[in-house]
Amino acid sequence: MTTEERTVAFLQHVQGGGTVEATDWMPDEYRQRLIRFIEAHANSEIMGALPEREWIPRAPSLKRKLGLTAKVQDEVGHGQLLYRIVEDLGKPREQMLEDLIAGRTKFHNVFHYPTGTWADVGVIAWLVDGAAVISQGALLRTSYAPYGRIMKRVCWEEAFHLKHGEDICLTLAAGTSMQRAMLQEALTRWWGPIMMFHGPPTPPETDQDLRWRIKPKPNDTLRQEFLDHYVPQIWELGLTLPDPQLRKDSATGRWGYTEPDWGELREVIRGRGPASQVRLAFRRLTYEEGAWVRTAILGRSAAA
């Protein structure tokens, strides 16, 4: 078989629901797309730990501090699992960490924004993680089996993040008028970035990650699932969302909304978001401060 014939057979296999293992032959384009997709996911896990980490010392109670610490640990753990998958595809971890701090690779738009109040912590854990679980739940059926298997653990742990975040939001919603206002203010600020979370409504026929079934569902389908699940829950609390066009069409079952500013999304993920450079600087600092640990570990392995 020629490479082209192999590639056609491979594409039919993945499009027909077949899965791929690290040891299987795969077209180079598929491998490169997997690396880019999963590496960005891994970057998002460890960059996503940073905005929440800022609130561990300021958590309002010991219980919240424990919950938040556990969540931050989970996110870093997910980063570990995902970087491992990419290492098996051929990209060394050191290279990934260096590409991230040099701004050569991307992480999710929502982690480029500042976390101004404790209510942000609740909104992130409930709704940003909520949006993430919609994507990650779909990824259980990715064509790349090692990625799908890891998603089982990730989704299981994320279930706690959502409930922990919802609990923070419900407590604030039932609190003083100041707490309620703080929650509303955080929700209003986060709604724009959350609506961009699943990406622009790329036509499925031109979305290459969809073609190789690296991701099983189109961006806009994920956003519709998110809105369907969370908007009624938000409105039920008497909170408002800053989009006058947001409503469900009872005939089609689809949510209408004001088109997000996709130009802002492109700028933000290129490292020009309000907190992009601060976060990357912190990641760089941590990487440099941890250099002695890596040296010690490698010294140990050289001696072994």
Next chain:
Amino acid sequence: MGADRNPGPERRRVAEAAPMNEHALSVFEVFRQEKPTDAFTHEGSVVAPDVDLACQYALSVFSRRAEAYRLWVVPRAAIRQIDDPDLLRPPGDHRYRLARTYRGTIEKRRKLRARVLGEAP
């Protein structure tokens, strides 16, 4: 996957999947047993310079919620994979090895019971 398979994969070591060209780190596969009566299930992997550190990583990545009764940490290089369909699913009908093939016993028993009852004095 079935679309394509390299020749002679049954003798290929799983280690070949990972070009661990970086320094002297190696991959360790982690298996988790949830309850003493459960079988171990593959959970994922960690990278470490030796098995002691691999065990530390396995603990912190795969058992933060007391979800493991035991963990097995195995050098990937020690795992031999068999994935040749000619060996795993050889041609031929193997249904005679399965209990459900012998469901006819219900009907046979019914007939036999009627006959024994009919012969009774």
